[in-house]
Amino acid sequence: MALLLYYGCMSKKVLIGLSWPYANGRLHIGHVASSLPADVLARYHRMAGNDVSFVTGSDCYGTPILVAAKQEGITPKQLSDKYHKFHAKDFKSLGFTFSLYSKTTAKHHNDFVRDFHARMYLRDKKFIYEQGAEQLYCESCDKYLPDRYVEGICPFCKGESKGDSCDGCGKMIEPEELLEPKCKLCAGKPIPRMTRQLYLKLATLEDRIREYFNARKESWANNAIGLTGRYLNEGLIDRAITRNIEWGVQLPKEESKQAFNFSDAELKQKKIYIWAENVLGYLSVTKEWCERTGRDWREFLLDNVKSEKLHYYVHGKDNIPFHAIILPGLLMAGDGEYHLPDQIVSSEYVTMANDKMSKSKGNIIRAEDLVKTFDVDLIRYFFIRNVNDRKDVNFTLEDFCATINADLVNSFGNLVNRTLSFIKTKFNGRLVTGKRCSAVEQEIANTYMEVGELIEKGKTNKALHRAMDLVHFANKYFDACEPWKTVKNDVEKCKSDLMDVINIIANLARVLYPFVPGACTKVAKWLKIVANEWRPIFIENELKLGKFDVLFNRLDVKLVQI
Secondary structure, three states: OOOOOHHHHOOEEEEEEEEEEEOOOEHHHHHHHHHHHHHHHHHHHHHHHEEEEEEEEEEEOOOHHHHHHHHOOOOOHHHHHHHHHHHHHHHHHHHOOOEEEEEEEHHHHHHHHHHHHHHHOOOOOEEEEEEEEEEEEEEOOOOEOOOHHHEEOOOOOOOOEEEEEOOOOEOOHHHOOOOOEEOOOOOOOOEEEEEEEEOOHOOOOOHHHHHHHHHHHHOOOHHHHHHHHHHHHHOOOOEEEEEEEEOOOOOHHHHHHHHHHHHHHHHHHHEEEEHHHHHHHHHHHHHHHHHOOOOOOHHHEEEEOOEEEEEEEEEEHHHHHHHHHHHHHHHHOOOOOOOOOOEEHHHHHHHHEEEOOOOOOOOOOEEHHHHOOOOOOHHHHHHHHHOOOOOOOOEHHHHHHOOOHHHHHHHHHHHHHHHHHHHHHHHOEEEEEOOOOOHHHHHHHHHHHHHHHHHHHHHHHHHHHHHHHHHHHHHHHHHHHHHHHHHHHHHHHHHHHHHHHHHHHHHHHOOOOOHHHHHHHHHHHHHHHOOOOOOOOOOEEEOOOHHHHHHOOOHHHHHOOO
């Protein structure tokens, strides 16, 4: 399956949507851990010959931005623009290869969202309706309080909760459901006040969403299967898609008046709820990127346009309901022509020394500080290797250094450097190709096939472990061949064995490229090959080594400071 593109299969239109980080603070290692699988997917699919839209951006609307802007004494736009620049810089420093990195305040996104909602509102009111609703109102602040302006006690698990979802039990909730609610701005007790909002008929869509889930779930992350199944078993409830808030995407004015008889005064108060607009950003940014690059965006997004499509959505555990239920629900309620998510690639949280990260505890490590301290490949390797869909990733400097030393320094780096050094010392860096070992060829072919299939399924951590199996195979092969002996008593066998190892290293430069692109680019340059292609390669005619250096340096945890 992973190599079929090189045997006449048609190129796929692959959309990889990475969850939008809030533009209210710097990226930290939690963002890094949950985001890196997306870049692995993008690099792999490009190598395999697919047309890839890898998109995300800064989430600039909503309550988190309002809260942070008030704390910093600047406008929401000033704050979100500031952190948008930081986000773009941080992602670039970590080697992310976005097709387009945008922000939700971009005109193209706002226009797309308003147009999508306008058509959804006028679709015979099948899935959208207006209803009087209570929204919490703070008399001290003289404003309606959107979700993240309210904190309180979860009505389900009785733990502390935000106004949109509970981190403790994972339930989606409305602010009005909280026990002992308090205003996050003034700590006062808000009161319910009637207003009108628009609602998405998730209960009506439940059977369709369940059918969709059952058809797709086999390729989803385990935590996404578990949580989505639980939501469906408990029964979906209708959700508000508008909110009284001053910062967000404007409702489509004429369509809102025509379909729901909203007045100008009501429309002035309301914005599209953040979760009903930011998940549409994957579509809006893909459309913008296609228009910029001369592609037909419909081939990526619309099911009624002929093309083979594959859509991934990559995020942390807390975003599962928004991508597994809300996004499909919106797309079904819209024109019904948009391609639904194929694979949900969701990861568990990152903890610091088995403790939940918290600003108040001061145990958050920013992405910027990681990059200043460690080579990017080391950061990518550790988190891709460890991030998973079953349990939290625990980060300690001791574990980080031990993992890097064992896997990259002692295994991959040692393989490359001892092989190249031996050839340089004993044969002046030159070897002529001869008959290849069939067992080596088969192991290389199996590695491409199995690693590719795992990546395509979104199992990037398992794919990396399988790729490293080829490193271990090569080290064992080198030791079994004993070139330090055959160079004295059977020089032709020595040369042939070393060329087999070189061919494994050449293919490792490709197989490991989606994970540690910097190191693989170095190895490819030393061997005078191209790294970013997903197909086996064998050195033809003659190997001529030039200059090379140590691939990875050993880490001493005693000397590391972040």
